[in-house]
Amino acid sequence: MTKLIRTLTQSALLLLSVLAVHAASPWSVRLRATYLQTVDHSDAFTALGIHFADNAVAVNDQWIPEIDVDYAFTDTISAEVVLTVPQTQDVSLAGVGKLGSFKHLPPTLLVQYRANPGGAFRPYVGVGVNFTLIWSDKLAVANVPLGLDSYSLGLAAQAGADWKLNEHWSLNVDVKRAAIRSDVYAGGTSLTQARLDPWLYSVGARYEF
Numbered sequence: 001m002t003k004l005i006r007t008l009t010q011s012a013l014l015l016l017s018v019l020a021v022h023a024a025s026p027w028s029v030r031l032r033a034t035y036l037q038t039v040d041h042s043d044a045f046t047a048l049g050i051h052f053a054d055n056a057v058a059v060n061d062q063w064i065p066e067i068d069v070d071y072a073f074t075d076t077i078s079a080e081v082v083l084t085v086p087q088t089q090d091v092s093l094a095g096v097g098k099l100g101s102f103k104h105l106p107p108t109l110l111v112q113y114r115a116n117p118g119g120a121f122r123p124y125v126g127v128g129v130n131f132t133l134i135w136s137d138k139l140a141v142a143n144v145p146l147g148l149d150s151y152s153l154g155l156a157a158q159a160g161a162d163w164k165l166n167e168h169w170s171l172n173v174d175v176k177r178a179a180i181r182s183d184v185y186a187g188g189t190s191l192t193q194a195r196l197d198p199w200l201y202s203v204g205a206r207y208e209f
Helices: 001-024
Strands: 025-035 043-045 050-052 057-059 062-072 077-083 087-093 098-104 108-114 120-139 143-147 150-165 168-180 181-186 191-193 201-207
Touching: 025 050, 025 168, 043 181, 043 191, 057 191, 062 087, 062 201, 077 120, 098 108, 098 143, 108 150, 120 168
Parallel strands: none
Antiparallel strands: 025 062, 025 201, 043 050, 057 087, 062 077, 077 108, 087 098, 098 120, 108 120, 120 143, 120 150, 143 181, 150 168, 168 201, 181 191
């Protein structure tokens, strides 16, 4: 009887230790270099007696750093928070040139489905929401100040894959699309809506704890 109790106790402790290991390691992080490419859609508008055609407003493309925090609920379902540092981007107007710049911070929350559990190659897809904070919009045309919305809220989607190198490290490639939009104002009146809706192309590494 004593031997049976000892065996059951040891088995229970072993099971708890295994569960603890699995419970302690649902987290991972990804470090990426990301190329942000805006689509630059905007509606036609008239300002200062000049008519500007569709897609006259443009925002520059650029490389940005990215860090993502991932939590695995199961072998196939996880959540990812996409983060970066505040970015400064330039705005230009067709036929006029540079209007100025603005700053933004675009955190994104995604729910992922990850295929091929246990395999070295793990493709995934994700959907979620992007919330972009916008500030320090220093924009003007012909000395007339222009303004932007203070934030943008929209859908986001992604597809990518991890290639496992060892217990902790994987290579990663990823493509995301986010709906980021803002009206452009002059004197409190909306002139047009700028739809950046960027593509984000990323390469990097994943570390599993």
